[in-house]
Amino acid sequence: IAGITQAPTSQILAAGRRMTLRCTQDMRHNAMYWYRQDLGLGLRLIHYSNTAGTTGKGEVPDGYSVSRANTDDFPLTLASAVPSQTSVYFCASSASPGQGGYTFGSGTRLTVV
Amino acid sequence: QQQVKQSPQSLIVQKGGIPIINCAYENTAFDYFPWYQQFPGKGPALLIAIRPDVSEKKEGRFTISFNKSAKQFSLHIMDSQPGDSATYFCAPPWVSNSNSGYALNFGKGTSLLVTP
Numbered sequence: 096i097a098g099i100t101q102a103p104t105s106q107i108l109a110a111g112r113r114m115t116l117r118c119t120q121d122m123r124h125n126a127m128y129w130y131r132q133d134l135g136l137g138l139r140l141i142h143y144s145n146t147a148g149t150t151g152k153g154e155v156p157d158g159y160s161v162s163r164a165n166t167d168d169f170p171l172t173l174a175s176a177v178p179s180q181t182s183v184y185f186c187a188s189s190a191s192p193g194q195g196g197y198t199f200g201s202g203t204r205l206t207v208v
Numbered sequence: 209q210q211q212v213k214q215s216p217q218s219l220i221v222q223k224g225g226i227p228i229i230n231c232a233y234e235n236t237a238f239d240y241f242p243w244y245q246q247f248p249g250k251g252p253a254l255l256i257a258i259r260p261d262v263s264e265k266k267e268g269r270f271t272i273s274f275n276k277s278a279k280q281f282s283l284h285i286m287d288s289q290p291g292d293s294a295t296y297f298c299a300p301p302w303v304s305n306s307n308s309g310y311a312l313n314f315g316k317g318t319s320l321l322v323t324p
Contacts, residue, residue, distance in 0.1 A: 099251075126311075128311055130314070135316065136316060137214075137297060137314045137315055137316035137317045138252070138297065138314040139314070140302065140311050140312075140313070140314075143310075143311045145310070153302075153311060154302075154313075185251050185252070187251070192310040192311070196242060196254030196257060197244075197252075197254065197299075197312060199251030199252050199253065200251055201249075201250060201251055202250075202251055
């Protein structure tokens with residue numbers, strides 16, 4: 096089934112540790128995104144990639160980095176996790192940056208303690 | 209930060225009622241205005257979207273009304289059902305101030321409960 100795979104599904108992480116959230120899509124979509132979802136705040140854009148080889152900062156990029164080495168993968172790295180990064184993280188993709196709907200993964204629930 | 213104002217924050221209606229969710233946005237440069245639906249434990253999914261060359265679009269029981277001059281668009285759910293209970297997000301476009309980046313800017317969401 097075509098879509099987005101995120102891993103892990105959930106994780107408890109000690110503060111200060113490094114963690115990479117994985118995101119893979121099999122739809123050959125050009126654009127990919129990372130959002131975090133917090134109660135009462137909706138979904139906030141962390142980073143985006145219009146096409147393979149390019150990335151950009153969203154609304155809340157501090158403490159996060161991304162790479163886009165190929166079309167299918169868009170990992171999100173927390174270099175040194177802090178408790179405020181406790182959230183549900185969603186990866187999404189779209190055929191192109193300006194058109195069409197997003198396909199979302201099922202999310203990664205991250206708890207930083 | 210480009211503002212998206214979604215209201216109400218939560219809504220309870222009886223089965224058969226017509227909940228209305230509103231969204232006000234700032235960016236006028238783009239032509240795609242969607243609503244997403246999210247069930248607990250799942251990622252959001254596209255529900256319905258409109259382009260500003262029309263004022264209304266219907267898909268089944270879901271209708272978008274669009275007011276370009278007021279920079280607002282609304283979601284109406286006709287004959288609402290308990291299965292419509294979910295969180296709804298409007299997601300007008302966002303554009304980076306520093307480069308050509310483009311993404312959807314999600315509102316804070318409206319939690320809808322449809323009672324039997």
